[in-house]
Amino acid sequence: MKSTALTHIHEQLGAKMAEFAGYNMPISYSGINDEHQTVRNAVGVFDVSHMGEFILKGEGAADLVQRVTSNDVYALSPGKAQYSCLPNNDGGIVDDLLVYHLEDGNYMLVVNASNMEKDWNWISQHNTGGVEMHNISDQTSLLAVQGPKAVEALQSLTDVNLSEIAYYTFTKHRFAGVDNVIISATGYTGAGGFELYFPKEHSEVIWNAVFEAGAAFGIKPIGLGARDTLRLEMGFCLYGNDIDDTTSPLEAGLGWITKLKAANNEFTNKAHFVQQRADGLKKKLVGFEMVDRGIPRHDYPIVDEAGNVIGKVTSGTQSPTLGKAIGMGYVDTAFAEPGSTVYIDIRQKPVQAVVVKLPFLQ
Amino acid sequence: MQFPDNLKYTKDHEWVRVEGNTGYIGITDFAQRELGDIVYVDITGDGETLAMEDTFGTVEAVKTVSDLYMPVSGTISEVNPELDGAPELINQDPYGKGWMIKVEMSDLSELDGLMDAAAYGELVAG
16 A cells, blocks of 8 residues: 555544555544534645646647547646546546646646556557656645635745635745745635645645644644545546546536537547537436435435436435535436436435535535 | 443444343444444334344444444334434444444343453454
8 A cells, every 4th residue: 555745644643544546545534524614614634645647748748638638728828727537439538637737838637546557558548749758646745725714824835925826727836945836726625725736755844834824724634535525515526436437528517628619629539529419418417415314325326206217326425514415426317407306225215315406515 | 442341342343231131232432433423323123123133224424324233132122312313422422322222132142242342442453
């Protein structure tokens, strides 16, 4: 099992640890609900250094990224980041990712740890133009500092005016005495805040500085458990749960990052998605709330009133913010409209739920 | 973690407190920590006579769901009424206010097959 540069600190803090994507990761510290509320109401810090980072550099870098990703990277100016996915040749998704345009001809791709090797091979295979590729994952730490008080909590650590970093933009600057930290106004929580990328030898210095600076704002460490409840309240997809090698980005509600109409955006398998769009979608990823008591879990069947299977749950939890059970899943298009009644088959018992608009948290 | 000496334990992380022929049953401190924040308990066997290791319900936490198993055979005579409104009692006080069911035990000799605190402590440490 791999460790991040901060694993020993999580253990010292008494975190509940578990293996995730081959890494020994903190699942929770003070409890999922408490950590969740900390991020929604104040500020919390996630060590998500298990995530993979690839650098793609050179004259053909933009063309390569454009070819392998579904979003339109030609529209991404330096200093901006973009959510995207890597379509495969079979109508599914190799991975979802963030694309950072670092500077002209220089991109950073941030991918899921569990898919790192698969992504690397996939992109390499499409790299026919000799683009320089570097996997810097093992040298790079990533902290997500998330929550409404993130700006205030971190401001004393840098000269950059953090409140001026717009959503999905970033800057490279001195932070907590470390040069060239990527300060990115992104995250997976919907609570606002930053993601900080830096060489891993600075991990302890930055971690300690962040907690010292954030102490007055109630900053706490947050584990992967709350990361999951936070992202689910926002309806954000989790690879391996809601999307995978077999799911269409269009069916997953990722049409907004599948730019079929952009000029010069000839990405992998585009013709298939154009056709799928023209034919109409047979199923859709929707959000639902439980009407009767029960918590939906990954792979539970979704049925109609007569008991016919109409879909499958991909993610579910008790929402700490809403105080009710929520989930996402694929359903036949006929049941995809908000307000539709569906039933979740919870241990052979149909429990009523209602399709709602995403995100759950408005 | 605490494992009181006056309780008997199972490998499935339930405990029993014996009072005559009555057993109070709940889940251990280790179990509640592993589950994390508990959302509710669904006792399916209220009033029923169940055999040792039968499922008597499920416990739903934010992150996961887990079945509950009878540590001993018997008839469920009461379900802790406080858990419906306050499932967090299981996290806060797993051996006290977080008890789940009261069982009229049908075979007290089954208790001899359960673990004492020391043996259970070793199980979860190992």
